[in-house]
Amino acid sequence: MTGVARLGVGIGLVGRRHEVSALAAALDRAVEGRPTGVLLSGDAGVGKSRLVAETVERAEAAGFVVLLGRCTDAAEASLPYLPFTEVAGSLAALRPALVAEHPALRHLLPGGFPRGAQSGEDRDLGQLRVFDAVLSVLDELTTTAPALLVVEDLHWADRSSRDLLVFLLSRLTRQRLVVLSTYRADDLHRRHPLRPVLSELVRLPAVERVELAPLGPQEALELVRLLADGSLPEPLLRNAARRSEGNAFFAEELVSASSDGIPHGLAEVLLARIEGLTPATQRMLRIASVAGRRVTHQRLAAVSGLAVDELEQALREAVAHHVLVADTQAGGISTDDAYVFRHALLREAIYNELLPGERSRLHSAYATLLADRSAPGRTAEPDRAAELAHHAMAGHDLPLALAASVQAAHEANDREAPAEVLLHAERAMELWPAVPDAEAVARIDEGTLTRWAAWGASATGDPDRGIALGRRALELAEQRGDPMLTSAIARRYAWRLLDLSGREQEAREVARRALDLVVDLPPSATLAWAHAVLARVLGRVDHFDEARKQAEAALDVARGLPDHDAMAPGATADALVTLAVCEEYGGRAERARRLLAEAKPLARRSASLGVELRAYYALGISLLDDGRLAEAVEEFAAGEERAAATGTTWGGYGLELRVAHVIARFQRGDWDAAEEAAELAGESVSATVASRLTAAGLLTTVARGRFEAAGRRLAELRDSSPADDQVIMLVGQAGAEAALWQGRPAEAAERVTEALTGLRCSPSAGHGPHLGGIMLAALGVSAQADLAAAGQAPVAEATAAGRALLATAEHTAATGLPRAGTLGPEGAAWLCRARAELTRIVGPADPSAWSGLVDAFAFETGEPGGTGSPGYRQAYALLRRAEARLGTGAPHGEVEPDLRAALRTAERLAARPLASAVRKLAARAGVRLEAEPARPEPRGAGPFTPRERSVLALVAAGHTNRQIGAALFISEKTVSVHLSRVMAKLGASSRTEAVSVAYARGLLAPADREMARADP
Secondary structure, three states: OOOOOOOOOOOOOOOOHHHHHHHHHHHHHHHOOOOEEEEEEEOOOOOHHHHHHHHHHHHHHOOOEEEEEEOOOOOOOOOOOHHHHHHHHHHHHHOHHHHHOOHHHHHHOOOOOOHHHOOHHHHHHHHHHHHHHHHHHHHHHOOOOOEEEEEEOHHHOOHHHHHHHHHHHHOOOOOOEEEEEEEEHHHOOOOOOHHHHHHHHOOOOOEEEEEOOOOOHHHHHHHHHHHHOOOOOHHHHHHHHHHHOOOHHHHHHHHHHOOOOOOHHHHHHHHHHHHOOOHHHHHHHHHHHHHOOEEEHHHHHHHHOOOHHHHHHHHHHHHHOOOEEEEOOOOOOOOOOEEEEOOHHHHHHHHHOOOHHHHHHHHHHHHHHHHOOOOOOHHHOOOHHHHHHHHHHHOOOHHHHHHHHHHHHHHHHHOOOHHHHHHHHHHHHHHHHHOOOHHHHHOOOHHHHHHHHHHHHHHOOOHHHHHHHHHHHHHHHHHHOOHHHHHHHHHHHHHHHOOOOOOHHHHHHHHHHHHHHHOOOOOOHHHHHHHHHHHHHHHHOOOHHHHHHHHHHHHHHHHOOOOOOOOHHHHHHHHHHHHHHHHHHOOOHHHHHHHHHHHHHHHHHOOOHHHHHHHHHHHHHHHHHOOOHHHHHHHHHHHHHHHHHOOOOOOHHHHHHHHHHHHHHHHHOOHHHHHHHHOOOOOOOOHHHHHHHHHHHHHHHHHOOOHHHHHHHHHHHHHOOOOOHHHHHHHHHHHHHHHHHOOOHHHHHHHHHHHHHHHHHOOOHHHOOOOHHHHHHHHHHHHHHHHHHOOOOOHHHHHHHHHHHHHHHHHHHHHOOOOOOOOOHHHHHHHHHHHHHHHHHHOOOOHHHHHHHHHHHHHHOOOOOOOOOOOHHHHHHHHHHHHHHHHOOOOHHHHHHHHHHHHHHHHHHOOHHHHHHHHHHHHHHOOOOOOOOOOOOOOOOOOOOHHHHHHHHHHHOOOOHHHHHHHHOOOHHHHHHHHHHHHHHHOOOOHHHHHHHHHHOOOOOHHHHHHHHHOO
């Protein structure tokens, strides 16, 4: 692939905040005459050179003299003083006179001193004189400027260079010097000559160690995004970040290759690490690579067939050269001792070098070993079935692979690991038609296996796959002709259909069929569940009366069953949650919460995880709709933690909890946590799941002014034509707000129209207007107000559009179906904003409308007047209230408290667009909010007051007195007074002459005019 950025070229340093701070502190100390030696270590490719480049750039900017010396891998050909030869050459070019004063330094320069021309005493003291010459030159050099001496790749340094470095670092006293040395930690085997040197150096008081660890998952993802520069889709980016394991060089190579394999250049680098090892060690590593990243000593011994001494010697060499790392089990040394490849890509490179026949043979050997029930340690390895399935598949033993895959899926199911259930079940399904008498081999029927896979897909964030597998499971059940089984599978299928927006009608039909199959049979848990699931589906489509009847029927059946029926409590809990939802929509929120409190522990005891998460979600949403944000966030957090603990974060109500938690955190003002929760961080999920979470995360991205990232994500979401109501609403909101903050009101109006149309046309639009339409309409009115203010639309046209949007908001508020029966605090607040925004168009300015909005959004923080620490939406209202007060002629000092409070919130949340808007309004009003650097004054005396200068700049920009008054919130008469004073001070008889004279005298700069054009 061409066009990929190279590390250190065109992209900034990613992460490394701690390391950069440590090196910056060393530079600062050097300026003060406190020298420092820094030993920077890290694995090959982790980013040492990039960090050195950053430090060099910082040092040069601070006036440091920078001297660079590099060691090279010269194998057996030792090149003495190689890095210091490079340093001496630089010194000779920079300070030739200084070098000439120290003749011994010429030993490090090309040509040097012929040894034969020196006396015996010279030869005996030669090295010491060279050392002293280097130190003396550095001492004298740093008297005029601080210096940074860099010695890179110290692991390749010759003995003389190492000795010279020790000499310098042990004599750091008052020089203004930093000596920065780098080395590869992974190259330092036990007997590496640098090891004792490092042990000696770290004991020196002026020497400190900085260890460069691999980048974290988020930083690795950020790096590959920068490297790809938009050329790769998100799945490939996340894959490259994951496989790089935080190694910057590996990340670059993987992005360059843009494929799932190992790039040729990277493979060569990795394999070069083992080419110098003995043949026995290389053979052992090939065998170990087939086992995976980790291999136990026992298995390696059994499969390799190597003698004990030969195997131990090979392992010793591999560990010494940092190809393998000893991984002793907890409890100390035992027969289960294991070894891990230092990096997954290293194992992958070795594995890819195997011949096809060799690979298959080794996999078969591992499979035979794992299948041996008498093999030692069998019971201590719970994942043996999964490993067996893998090796049997790669060794082409299909019956063994099928049986092992089913066993692995069963074990994963017992351990509540849905991702692994899906993986193993789908592999077994693929093998099923290829294995004769598969049901006897697997000891399970195909329908059960398919149901496992369906659950795994839904629980791990692939609802489309879950539904497809659920449909297949239902077909297989119908073929068996068992009504109880078919009913159970049908209601699970109906449940999964609810995971996708627009499938509610199909879910209703399937749930009704599940009930019809067993309604005439004796009471059973299957019947109770059929009633409960139908009740859930009916509640989703707002048929609350019928949903209540079905939920009560489920309770009647479940409570009449024997206590030992393990399935009944789950049906009871699910019915209670549905009754709670019905109570909520009936306006009886407290009654609903009591039912949910009863349902939650019942679901937990009955191991009905989906019902338990549904209860968490329902209670959190109830609190959120009531404006009790702190309690809602706590409930969502608890439910999210439970989903994460059971591996169901990305499926069903696990996903609902995650998305709701992101939104609640945003409203609460916990934006850092909201951003973190909205990031997938390398997780592999379906597009449906990714779009839900990405859309929720856009609220914070836009509010913090990250418009480039927001624009990219918004475009991706719009291109995917989302059908989910929540995604449509959030995309519309984020798109409109991003456009408004960037001064593009026409685009904002377009985004609002798109979203409102999308909500009206969505598959679930038949249940009444979506309450999100209130918020969208309010943003639409704001867009119309900005269009009118900017002169981009006639006032009459903007007024008509604004009134129509307000009517939409009011109609939605009146006819929509709030969860609590009446419009909650958030909906009421957005309706209040729609009305307040309209006053910006029709006038006159109405501060009371914005005061009402400050109080309406008090549920975000509990601060009705916004005087304490206002929330984000309150801060916006304070900004608008200040603007309205200025428009009514209020004294400028009267708006200062509002602007200060709004700015305080904007800075606390890092809401840059809001902060910029507040500062801009304050500047127009002449209100000083913070100590700001003054604009560069034009040359010459400055006879004008700040207000007179502002008036003159606006005159120069071509504004009329009325426009100037509106921009500065002063009357037209006051503008005239200021302008008269300006003309008198300049001796000018007209506006035009005043501007010309001001320019001629240097009292008005072009920058003033440009800023004036932007300010109104």
